[in-house]
Amino acid sequence: MPNYRVEFAKEILGVPFPVGSVAIVRARDPMRALRAAELRFARHHGVEDWRERADRAEIIAGGGTN
Template sequence: MSSYRIQFAKEIFGVPFTVGHVDISRARDAGRALRAAEIRFARTHGVTDWRERADTAALAEPHLDD
């Protein structure tokens, strides 16, 4: 299992501004990590859908364990 960092951004006039990130410590693949991060981001911000706070969610560069 790998670790992933998912970045969430809001686009203003076409320019992405990072509004947060979520680290997923263990996931079978990038797709599962992305889905887990979307759920965690929404819960953290008290919304039912992460798109209420961000426009995009993208996998950041690989997050390596120490």
């Protein structure tokens, strides 16, 4: 199973500013990795929905375990 990194960014005037990233060590496919990262990001920031802190989430395959 591949590793994934999901990077979250807030867009201000169309420019993305990174607000965090989440490493997913194992996931069956990129969409499962994205969902797991969204949940972990929301929990980490104490919000119910990750979109309260970020506007976009981008999946990066082989992101490692940082």
